[in-house]
Amino acid sequence: MDGVLVDSEGYWKQAEYEVFTSLGVEVTDEQADLTKSMTTLEVTQFWYERFPWGNVALEVVEQLVVSRVIALIESEDCLIDGVKSFIEKLKEKKYKIGLATNSPQRIIPVVLKKLDALHLFDVALSADSEIKGKPDPAIYFSAAEKLGANPEECIVIEDSYSGMLAAKNAGMKVIAFTNGSKTKDFQIADFHIDSFESDRMEF
Known part of the structure; x- marks a missing residue:
């Protein structure tokens, strides 16, 4: 979801910096990089x-971060170009479509409403419901089960290494959405796309 839909x-x-520094945390870029693939609770x-x-419970701090991210998503122009029409074309071809994200459950409807795509997803799952988030494959196994599909029948679109690793460990094919990035590691993906607006994309 984060990095593919928005x-x-x-x-x-930004939200983590604002919330954690307000609590006296000395947030550094080096340490913040270590948290990129974590769930919000793990980051907290x-x-x-x-x-x-x-005086402030971890769960409260976690929700402060989530609320700030929601506010930013709702107020900013953050949709990935072409992704809605890409999903609509998949639906026209009768593909089942699932969403599996490390982001908290609260954020899923916010993003799908922003994209006007609530009706396009058959399943939408958060790692909140799993013991471990990505790179653990559990959320992808759960998504496949709810879609009524075998893992090897699934193709996952991911933009992060931890997400790609989770999907590969679930036995799924992976399309890396690079969005033009030259710095991220996409080598474990089976396929690569730079944009959802490419004329060469076939279904």
Whole structure:
């Protein structure tokens, strides 16, 4: 979802910086990079272990971050170009479509409403419902089960290494959505696309 449907990576970084620094955490870019593939709760625990704060529960802090990200998604122009029409074409071809994200459940309807795509997804799952988030493959196994599909029948579109690794560990094919990035590691993907607006894309 983050990085495929919406360009929200920067929002997470901004929200985490704002919330954690307000609690006395000394957020550095180096340490923040370590949290990119974590769930929101894992990120909150990461910073609490290094800079324990008092009087505010971890769950409350986590929700402060989530609320700030939601506000940014709702107010900013962050949709990935061409992704809605891409999904609509898949639906026309009778593909089942699922969403499996490390982001909290609260954010899923916000993003799908922003995209006007609630009706296009057969399943939408958050790692909130799993013991471990990506790169653990559990969420992809759950999505396949709810779609009534075998994992080897599924193709996953991912923009992060941890997401691609989760899908590969679930036995699924992976399309890396690079969005023109030259810095991310996409080597484990089976296929690559730079844009959802390419004239060469076939279904």
